[in-house]
Amino acid sequence: MTSKDKQVEILDIHDIRIKNNRIFSKKTNHYLQNLLFYLRIVFRYNREGLDDLIDFYNYIEDILDNQIDITMDELKILIYTTTDIIVNIDEYDIHGETIITEAIANLQQSLYTELEMFKLAEKSKNDDEEWESYLISSLKDTQPEFRVLTELLDKTSMTEIRDDILNLLENNYPLEYATYNARKDYLEY
Structure with a gap:
């Protein structure tokens, strides 16, 4: 059995700051970058019970690198994955789970806004005039x-x-x- 090990340097965060998903808003990208940073802190101070969190880190990194195509289904998977991490955070038996929980909570708020934008975009494909005013008033960005x-x-x-x-x-x-x-x-x- 091989164990996963994630050794990253938390002092140099330039590699995180330059990552941006082209689909998500600046706010969502910011929260994704924040989450990567906090996960690095957790990796630094914990050595065991990190397998799922390392997979999660790599998943978030792939999203920010645009290696995963963001569709409505993929967005729902991301929301489900983040929810699963929060619900099962006690099972990881790690130090610093509070900072991960806070970062994911902020991210989820932004992800739900992104999901609403996806839903509005789907509904607007009909080019109904009644949706135009609703879309204009519903568009939110930072x-x-x-x-x-x-x-x-x-x-x-x-x-x-x-x-x-x-x-x-x-x-x-x-x-x-x-x-x-x-x-x-x-x-x-």
């Missing part, structure tokens, strides 16, 4: 699009600009904007 910002520059009405900025905040930063509104109203009260 950064506003350059095109939207340049369109704001061309508008002369402050009401139009305010409405577009409000739309960007509500669609791209719903949690942050809700927190801002709650604090703003509380502080003004």
